[in-house]
Amino acid sequence: MTDREVRSSRDASEVKRAWGGSGGLKPGKGTGRSPLGPDKTRVAEPSPWRQNKRWLGGLEFVSMEAVLVESASSSVGADVSRFEAEVHAETARRPDFRIRFAVRSPVAAPAAAGDAWLAALLLPAMFAGEDLEVRLPVSARLTRTANEIQALMHSWYPDFLNRITVRTPRVLPRALPPQERGAVAVFFSGGVDSWYSLLRNREEVTHLLTVKGFDVPSADQELWPEIVRTHERIAVELGKTLVTIETDLRDHVDPSHGCFQKPFAADFWGKAMHGAGMAAVGLLLQHQFSRVIVPASWQYARLQPWGSHPVLDALWSNGQVEFWHDGAEASRLEKIRSLAGSQTALRHLRVCPSDRPGRYNCGVCEKCRRTMLTLRLFGVLDQARSFDQPLDFRAVELMPVARYLYPLYREILAEARARGEADVARLVRILIGDKFSARRRWHFCRQRAGALADRAARKIGLPRWKRSLLKRLPARWRPASGKADGGG
């Protein structure tokens, strides 16, 4: 039996004991089997699993009571640099897994090799309610600020992010020297926020960072090549260098996807994790960049607890690389106004949250249409050629709009009134319920009838009835297949 097999069999038996069958953790509760005593000091005897562990190739690891990352390694090739860590789940109901980052650029492994894994695993560990140990070298600054990050996130989400103990036995002795005259990167998805931050920092920015595995699913095969081609064109046009990163981090640590510890019904990635994911990428690249710009999701006036936030993002800085949350002073309308002056931005803008293959901008989702309405106000919609569908006012009139997006529509309404665009103003008033539309009301009544029919068919429990009933309904009568998407 190989060492790996020994480990796996031990894991399997421990996992079985730990979970005691089908029981799961409740949000806000740990397993109660932490190796730390009540006073959070280390208990002398490690678990039998740990006593028998052999480190692979002398590499050390990040470990968490619920999840152990046994080894972290990196390899640098001419075109691609790979960083990965093997994770052993002691208490999670899942086998071992690896978290991978592949950077399309030759990148030297950072001295503070543990920083990125600390960023990647801190919030999942808090969610699991389990302590985190990072035995790879960690920068002194991040060691301190990890506690601040915990305090901040716990204050925002006391019900599902627990305070935990983070142990970092190998803290780098001195503060890391800041990169002098280092390159400056901006996270670039091609959306309004990214374009705004890129254009306003155009002189300073040297690199664009585009990630597959965050918004674009890691398994995507069709949209990603199109995004890479487009971003390469943008980089050439603006004289920047594109660095693409592919990772399966979100696949492993986003409990909203039901793939890490207990499932979580809300948007964990958006609410808590995506800023930490970007920080992990930036920390892996800390030898390359002195500053990494994180485009703001929300305007200062509308700040709320969110995974990327002006207070939070800066805390991921480790002394060598600084994270700058950029662009929170501008509303979304102001950002679109600023990019309306760039032909490159108009040609390549990508706002669509839909990841349907081949659809760069579907042109029919709420976010696409809201952006197109704003571009129309500024008279540049015809130059924005990246939308698949023309703006259809009659279709927009029937579009559901989530209430939390109303402030964004009110900005559009104010601009439409100021510009004398009566048809846009009328449409927006209908969308936010300021103006009655019999057509819209009738549409939602029919949709509701369809939803009731669907519910009744399910309750009756006769799939044949349900199928035949629902299939006879016109498509527009059937219940909408998802909530209005969007965000700032």
Ligand SMILES: [Zn+2]
């Ligand atoms: Zn869309």
